[in-house]
Amino acid sequence: xxxxxxxxxxxxxxxxxxxxxxxxxxxxxxxxxxxxxxxxxxxxxxxxxxxxxxxxxxxxxxxxxxxxxxxxxxxxxxxxxxxxxxxxxxxxxxxxxxxxxxxxxxxxxxxxxxxxxxxxxxxxxxxxxxxxxxxxxxxxxxxxxxxxxxxxxxxxxxxxxxxxxxxxxxxxxxxxxxxxxxxxxxxxxxxxxxxxxxxxxxxxxxxxxxxxxxxxxxxxxxxxxxxxxxxxxxxxxxxxxxxxxxxxxxxxxxxxxxxxxx
Amino acid sequence: xxxxxxxxxxxxxxxxxxxxxxxxxxxxxxxxxxxxxxxxxxxxxxxxxxxxxxxxxxxxxxxxxxxxxxxxxxxxxxxxxxxxxxxxxxxxxxxxxxxxxxxxxxxxxxxxxxxxxxxxxxxxxxxxxxxxxxxxxxxxxxxxxxxxxxxxxxxxxxxxxxxxxxxxxxxxxxxxxxxxxxxxxxxxxxxxxxxxxxxxxxxxxxxxxxxxxxxxxxxxxxxxxxxxxxxxxxxxxxxxxxxxxxxx
Numbered sequence: 001x002x003x004x005x006x007x008x009x010x011x012x013x014x015x016x017x018x019x020x021x022x023x024x025x026x027x028x029x030x031x032x033x034x035x036x037x038x039x040x041x042x043x044x045x046x047x048x049x050x051x052x053x054x055x056x057x058x059x060x061x062x063x064x065x066x067x068x069x070x071x072x073x074x075x076x077x078x079x080x081x082x083x084x085x086x087x088x089x090x091x092x093x094x095x096x097x098x099x100x101x102x103x104x105x106x107x108x109x110x111x112x113x114x115x116x117x118x119x120x121x122x123x124x125x126x127x128x129x130x131x132x133x134x135x136x137x138x139x140x141x142x143x144x145x146x147x148x149x150x151x152x153x154x155x156x157x158x159x160x161x162x163x164x165x166x167x168x169x170x171x172x173x174x175x176x177x178x179x180x181x182x183x184x185x186x187x188x189x190x191x192x193x194x195x196x197x198x199x200x201x202x203x204x205x206x207x208x209x210x211x212x213x214x215x216x217x218x219x220x221x222x223x224x225x226x227x228x229x230x231x232x233x234x235x236x237x238x239x240x241x242x243x244x245x246x247x248x249x250x251x252x253x254x255x256x257x258x259x260x261x262x
Numbered sequence: 263x264x265x266x267x268x269x270x271x272x273x274x275x276x277x278x279x280x281x282x283x284x285x286x287x288x289x290x291x292x293x294x295x296x297x298x299x300x301x302x303x304x305x306x307x308x309x310x311x312x313x314x315x316x317x318x319x320x321x322x323x324x325x326x327x328x329x330x331x332x333x334x335x336x337x338x339x340x341x342x343x344x345x346x347x348x349x350x351x352x353x354x355x356x357x358x359x360x361x362x363x364x365x366x367x368x369x370x371x372x373x374x375x376x377x378x379x380x381x382x383x384x385x386x387x388x389x390x391x392x393x394x395x396x397x398x399x400x401x402x403x404x405x406x407x408x409x410x411x412x413x414x415x416x417x418x419x420x421x422x423x424x425x426x427x428x429x430x431x432x433x434x435x436x437x438x439x440x441x442x443x444x445x446x447x448x449x450x451x452x453x454x455x456x457x458x459x460x461x462x463x464x465x466x467x468x469x470x471x472x473x474x475x476x477x478x479x480x481x482x483x484x485x486x487x488x489x490x491x492x493x494x495x496x497x498x499x500x501x502x503x504x505x506x507x508x509x510x
Contacts, residue, residue: 049352052509071354079352087346089276098346101268102353146349249422253343256424 002027002154002186003048007057010043010210017043019210020057025203027153030180030187032201034194034234036243040210041190042082045158048188049079062153075103078147079156083254084139088132092123092142095131096149103150110149117145121175137168141175148179155179157189161196169193173200194231204230208238265355266363272346273334273367277374284378291326291379295319295386298445311447319380319388320471321444326379327407328442328464331372332435335414338364339421342508351508361415361505365498369404369411376403390475399474405490406467412497419504438464448480463493 003025010018018040025031033041046052048059050070059066066073086095093114100110118124121141131139140160147155157176161169173196180187191197197204198218206214206221214221214237218230227233277284299315299322306314341347350360377400390396417430441455442464451459459465470486473479479486 046509051351071356074352074354077352081348083344083348085344085346085348087272087276089279090272094275095346098268098272099349099353102265102350102355104264104354250343252423253340257344 004060009056011055021212028184030201032197032204033190035207039207077154078152080143080147080160082158086131091128093127099146099149121145154186198230206237265359269363270367277371291322295322319383321468323376323379324468325439327372327376328410330375331407331410332414334368335411336418338418357506358502361502365411365415369407372407373404391477395474402470408494412501415501416504419508442468444468
């Protein structure tokens with residue numbers, strides 16, 4: 001298995017964000033995590049990507065424990081975060097170069113793979129343009145291209161299409177699918193757009209209140225709930241009640257980011 | 263190790279590319295130097311202290327470094343959620359290297375900014391008594407930059423909210439400046455103020471620069487160097503420890 005989590009738990013003070021979840025993702029698979037805000041999707045990704053210590057349970061990424069071998073695990077995955085993480089003052093190519101240097105890629109590999117990925121994601125013409133002049137869709141594509149630069153085995157995408165228009169979303173997923181098929185990279189994604197999950201994911205897991213409440217291929221979930229679309233199946237499983245999310249420090253940072261339009 | 267270099271280079275590039283911002287950041291020191299320097303000049307001279315511009319120039323350079331270094335350190339708070347720093351935290355690089363790259367970059371930028379203000383000071387009429395000691399003064403300036411960049415990194419790694427940024431600026435950075443003796447001589451102070459100024463690390467920075475550039479010293483350049491050197495090491499360690507604790 002490329003990713004396997006067993007009884008994975010994350011507790012903050014009094015609040016259990018992730019509660020004994022278990023799942024496995026096979027090499028080359030596209031796996032989607034679905035759930036309302038605050039369900040524990042991002043927290044799970046943070047634990048899988050060495051950013052947050054595990055409270056209880058275990059994780060294996062390509063057979064390695066992220067807590068014990070953080071750097072080996074880090075070189076095996078690429079990630080696109082929910083919040084933007086590009087240097088806007090630098091050009092697209094400089095952002096790629098910075099990433100390559102951090103991952104210790106040899107110069108020759110850096111050049112050729114940067115070029116290939118920028119071309120594959122339709123950014124080659126703008127490689128010397130500053131990121132601050134890019135549209136939302138271009139920034140996202142650049143982030144995905146950058147995450148694939150060091151030829152990771154796993155690509156984590158945390159709500160990568162949030163705030164993008166349908167055309168741009170469609171284009172982004174086409175690129176991701178292309179890389180999944182060409183390079184066999186395993187994709188672990190979260191999204192609120194059920195049509196995307198339905199189209200992209202081989203299997204999905206629905207997570208709510210920190211627990212996995214259903215797993216299976218989108219078709220299986222639709223059949224078991226006797227619904228037409230994954231969206232209806234999802235609402236049948238997770239319920240229609242709106243979750244009142246607790247607002248934390250990061251949400252307040254996001255609010256200021258929106259206010260400053262950064 | 264190349265990670266330290268690329269992160270350092272990145273800070274430098276960002277600085278040299280933002281021409282407008284460089285110009286804007288000269289505004290505050292320029293105001294202090296020209297308005298305060300010439301405005302208080304007559305009073306200062308009558309008190310038998312000589313030229314006020316001459317006296318505050320090292321203080322204004324130190325202020326520039328203090329603001330630039332701490333500000334860029336604290337902006338790490340922003341960068342770790344909405345910037346490239348988040349990316350570096352999942353890179354297969356020890357956190358220590360990332361912290362060192364970022365902090366040395368912030369210190370270098372602060373140093374350059376200080377050098378720029380030094381040029382403005384020279385244009386405004388500041389004349390070092392011992393021009394041969396300028397390189398020594400530059401080393402001192404670099405030390406100040408490192409101390410406050412490390413302090414900024416410590417805050418930037420520890421804080422969680424942007425509001426805290428204001429609190430730090432108002433209750434840490436401003437007092438550091440006003441208690442440093444950048445604007446007034448440290449002798450003949452009321453005892454409470456005398457104690458507070460002695461506790462302010464920037465006092466030793468300003469004093470060291472004054473002793474090298476103007477041959478006037480309150481603490482002695484040896485003590486200044488010892489205090490700042492020790493503090494640089496301590497704050498780099500604390501900063502590295504706090505930075506290692508960031509759970510992004």
